[in-house]
Amino acid sequence: MQDLRDRLTRITHLGQAAAILEWDMETYMPEGGADARASQVATLRSMAHELLTANETVTLLENARPESDIDLDLVRIVKRDVAKATKVPSKLVAAMAEAAGRAKGAWQKARATNDFPLFAPHLERIVDLSRQHADALGYADQPYDALLDQYEEGASTRQVADVFEKVRLELVPIVQAIQAAAPLDESPVHRAFPLDRQWSFGLDMVQRMGYDLHHGRQDVSTHPFSTSFSISDVRITTRSEEHFFNPAFFGTLHEAGHAMYEQGIDRALEGLPLADGTSLGIHESQSRMWENLVGRSRAFWTYAWPLARQTFPESLANTTQEDFYRAINAVKPSTIRVEADEVTYNLHIMLRFELEQEIISGRIAIKDLPEAWNERMVSWLGVRPESDTEGVLQDIHWSLGAIGYFPTYALGNLMSVQLFEAARRDLGDLEGPVSRGDFAPLLGWLRTNVHQWGRRRSADEILRSATGSPLSAEPWLAYARAKFGNLYGF
Numbered sequence: 001m002q003d004l005r006d007r008l009t010r011i012t013h014l015g016q017a018a019a020i021l022e023w024d025m026e027t028y029m030p031e032g033g034a035d036a037r038a039s040q041v042a043t044l045r046s047m048a049h050e051l052l053t054a055n056e057t058v059t060l061l062e063n064a065r066p067e068s069d070i071d072l073d074l075v076r077i078v079k080r081d082v083a084k085a086t087k088v089p090s091k092l093v094a095a096m097a098e099a100a101g102r103a104k105g106a107w108q109k110a111r112a113t114n115d116f117p118l119f120a121p122h123l124e125r126i127v128d129l130s131r132q133h134a135d136a137l138g139y140a141d142q143p144y145d146a147l148l149d150q151y152e153e154g155a156s157t158r159q160v161a162d163v164f165e166k167v168r169l170e171l172v173p174i175v176q177a178i179q180a181a182a183p184l185d186e187s188p189v190h191r192a193f194p195l196d197r198q199w200s201f202g203l204d205m206v207q208r209m210g211y212d213l214h215h216g217r218q219d220v221s222t223h224p225f226s227t228s229f230s231i232s233d234v235r236i237t238t239r240s241e242e243h244f245f246n247p248a249f250f251g252t253l254h255e256a257g258h259a260m261y262e263q264g265i266d267r268a269l270e271g272l273p274l275a276d277g278t279s280l281g282i283h284e285s286q287s288r289m290w291e292n293l294v295g296r297s298r299a300f301w302t303y304a305w306p307l308a309r310q311t312f313p314e315s316l317a318n319t320t321q322e323d324f325y326r327a328i329n330a331v332k333p334s335t336i337r338v339e340a341d342e343v344t345y346n347l348h349i350m351l352r353f354e355l356e357q358e359i360i361s362g363r364i365a366i367k368d369l370p371e372a373w374n375e376r377m378v379s380w381l382g383v384r385p386e387s388d389t390e391g392v393l394q395d396i397h398w399s400l401g402a403i404g405y406f407p408t409y410a411l412g413n414l415m416s417v418q419l420f421e422a423a424r425r426d427l428g429d430l431e432g433p434v435s436r437g438d439f440a441p442l443l444g445w446l447r448t449n450v451h452q453w454g455r456r457r458s459a460d461e462i463l464r465s466a467t468g469s470p471l472s473a474e475p476w477l478a479y480a481r482a483k484f485g486n487l488y489g490f
Contacts, residue, residue, distance in 0.1 A: 001067055004060040007051070008078060009271040014048035016229045018097075023229075025104060026221040027237060038101020046094035053086045070268060073456040078273055088136045096133065099125045100401040107399035108222055116370050116388040123398055124366045127359055130403045134360070144357045147404030151280040152411060153458065157357065160407050164350050167410070167473050174343060174480055175331075181488040184330040188323050189245040191315045198240050201311045202252035205304065209290060210443045211236075211256040212263055223396040224251045224338070226258035226287075231270050234262040245315075246328060247339055250291050257290035258283055260443065264451030279459040280405060281471075282450065284412020285419055292342055293420045293479075294442070299431035301325050329487055333381040335390045343484060347380050349410040352395075356403050415463065417475040419450065422467040 018041050025037055051057065061079055066072040103122035110119035134143035137150075144157045152160075203218055221237035228234045236255035240248035261277055269275040277283040294300050301308075305321040316324065331341045337348040355372065358364040364372050373392040378384050385391030397405050423445045424430050433441050449466040460470055 018044040034105035042098035045097040103399040177490040206256035257287035280408035281411035285415035302435040
């Protein structure tokens, strides 16, 4: 058992070292280093894959005698990981890592210059490798099933599509009611907010919520993200707009939600494959909970408003707390996913979910993707991107090779309300502590019911244990009807 643990720790360290190199690519690496860095990451990823799938690992798994519940879970889950990994040749793993390393740099240039053709060949390579990956893994219905399973284990394309259709059908009347109502005044968040003060205000607030800077840090990147090199080193990035409050502040809360999940994993799992989020849906439930259910609540701004006024006295002059609360919750279809309001956000995800299935199946050619994107934006959200930079090039995920990832954002939205309502059931009043800046009750509940488990429990097991039911769209829909019915008077 100890030999198995030691070997798995070596494999984990290789993955963590690759993650450090990837973090550096997004933050500090000079532009000219992209090709060499892509090869370096590919080497580490393929080495980890070869160690995991080697006969020695299989033998150790077969002979291991678990001595604890953690050992039992470790053997069970790593056997499953090895079964999947042995289907994928190490050459394909290396090719995918290298293609993603090159694609990230091309995406950054293409996004900055509105030049989709610069990125298109890299995306074609990513899609081709993703198809090979799906074929290697195998699937029951369609290739996209295998890709989705990498991020939300056990989920199928059909199941997700059915959940999304229920959300879409019930969301449309909410959107229509909002469109028929008087619009909310968004001007309080579209003023000059000095960038250095945005940075300090956001970082201060997430520390108050529970993000531990002794085991984390924040940096700047084109696309905000969080990454974990160990339970004791979990980092976030952000980006800011001087005349828009929302992106930096709520982006920081969002990424800190991810990071607090990783920081809350049981330290006994350190160095093992169990020390990770169990699914991206559960991961996203944590980021969306802190960003929206806490950060966009009236209770939170009862506490944070005086601090915001102290930080931005000129920007928030002649603005009331209620005016600001309404401004940060205004519903208005936009082209940018990360700036989308709570109501229309799911539509952004469903759009990408459909497009991903179509590019993997070959129903949409890569060269036609920008126009397909724009047409669907008009159809789904009633807005048309003015450029590919704010359209098909806005997200980093495809350059990372992360096809199958997007649906987990909407699944996480749904899970966030289920978990929040379960915490309210167990703890009683949540709004009172939040309005006083006391986030410990909620964070403690999440540590016990979600964070500590890492990968030891599946997403479904966590939901059923914490909430008493499997994934359901109804709690989120009820939340949306109540909150935005109150804001818009319907």
